[in-house]
Amino acid sequence: MSEQFETVFAQYDTDGDGQLTVDEVTAAIAGMFPAAEVNDLSGLVGALFAEYDTDRNGLLSVAEFVPLAENLPELGAG
Incomplete structure (x- = not known):
């Protein structure tokens, strides 16, 4: 697993629980598109x-985040 992605994951994991919530992912994506309204991102998120979210628990772990970041390079750039 890429150390770069783990570092970016930690930046987005604002509560430090080792999981990304829908709100944390929405905030991360909103940061990529500052002009976007957060409400408009709900479908994308x-x-x-x-x-x-391969285990369907409503959270993204580091292992689930890495393929996402690999497929969405802007997200992996932090």
């Missing part, structure tokens, strides 16, 4: 969780 939902689709990302549907694809990458």
